[in-house]
Amino acid sequence: MKFSANLGFLWADRPLPDAIRAAAKAGFDAVECHWPYAVPAAEVKAALNETGLPMLGLNTVRGDVEAGENGLAALPGREADARASIDEAIAYGRDIGAGKVHVMAGFAEGPEAEAVFLANLRHACAAAAPHGMSILIEPLNRYDAPGYFLTTTDQARGLIEAAGAPNLKLMFDCYHVQLMEGDLTHRLQALLPLIGHIQFASVPDRGAPDHGEVSFAHVFEVIEGLGWMAPLGAEYKPTGPTDDSLGWLASFR
Ligand SMILES: O=C(O)C(=O)[C@H](O)CO
Numbered sequence: 001m002k003f004s005a006n007l008g009f010l011w012a013d014r015p016l017p018d019a020i021r022a023a024a025k026a027g028f029d030a031v032e033c034h035w036p037y038a039v040p041a042a043e044v045k046a047a048l049n050e051t052g053l054p055m056l057g058l059n060t061v062r063g064d065v066e067a068g069e070n071g072l073a074a075l076p077g078r079e080a081d082a083r084a085s086i087d088e089a090i091a092y093g094r095d096i097g098a099g100k101v102h103v104m105a106g107f108a109e110g111p112e113a114e115a116v117f118l119a120n121l122r123h124a125c126a127a128a129a130p131h132g133m134s135i136l137i138e139p140l141n142r143y144d145a146p147g148y149f150l151t152t153t154d155q156a157r158g159l160i161e162a163a164g165a166p167n168l169k170l171m172f173d174c175y176h177v178q179l180m181e182g183d184l185t186h187r188l189q190a191l192l193p194l195i196g197h198i199q200f201a202s203v204p205d206r207g208a209p210d211h212g213e214v215s216f217a218h219v220f221e222v223i224e225g226l227g228w229m230a231p232l233g234a235e236y237k238p239t240g241p242t243d244d245s246l247g248w249l250a251s252f253r
Pocket residue numbers: 034059102138140173176199235
């Protein structure tokens with residue numbers, strides 16, 4: 001199996017270029033991030049070149065975080081901000097060679113939010129396609145993100161089908177899907193053609209994948225059996241220094 005270090009959580013106490021170097025030193029095959037925008041893309045690219053690690057993806061900005069925003073793309077009346085955030089993420093991703101942009105929906109509900117989200121996703125897919133990039137949407141669980149627009153894989157499937165864009169894909173985060181729906185391995189199998197990236201963390205505490213209610217030894221074996229070759233995203237919150245949390249990495253290789 002190949003693994004990608006999610007630098008939104010792993011080595012999050014270090015500047016992003018140093019976190020990339022730490023991930024390379026620890027033996028990861030790739031990295032991914034959340035919101036890299038405060039760091040000039042050239043510095044991120046230099047660290048990627050130095051280590052040889054690819055950056056898989058990044059997120060659109062959340063908006064006004066202090067006011068509690070968690071994405072803009074499904075918010076009626078915020079289309080201009082949402083599209084600016086999408087264009088920003090695509091441009092930054094292009095500069096650092098990241099092929100996937102996770103477009104964050106935000107806190108919203110109802111048919112108007114769905115129509116706005118779909119229109120913004122179509123814009124994102126059209127803007128990303130000429131650069132060979134894909135757009136991801138990710139259902140988040142109701143405990144961590146109550147009120148988030150996108151919460152289930154069924155809802156994501158409906159949006160992907162309605163958008164009709166081949167570069168719109170599902171971010172299947174095993175942590176969120178287990179909390180909302182369970183039945184991880186059947187869902188991975190059924191949704192495989194729609195999946196653009198897979199992430200994981202222990203459930204329910206979002207720690208390293210070596211404890212909790214999900215056996216990742218089994219889940220990873222199933223993912224491998226499905227022919228999935230891309231690195232799996234380690235998006236968990238270490239309880240201490242990240243380097244002390246990595247016992248799982250060697251055991252799952
Ligand atoms: O929360 C997650 O699981 C994510 O992957 C988002 O990108 C960050 O909120």
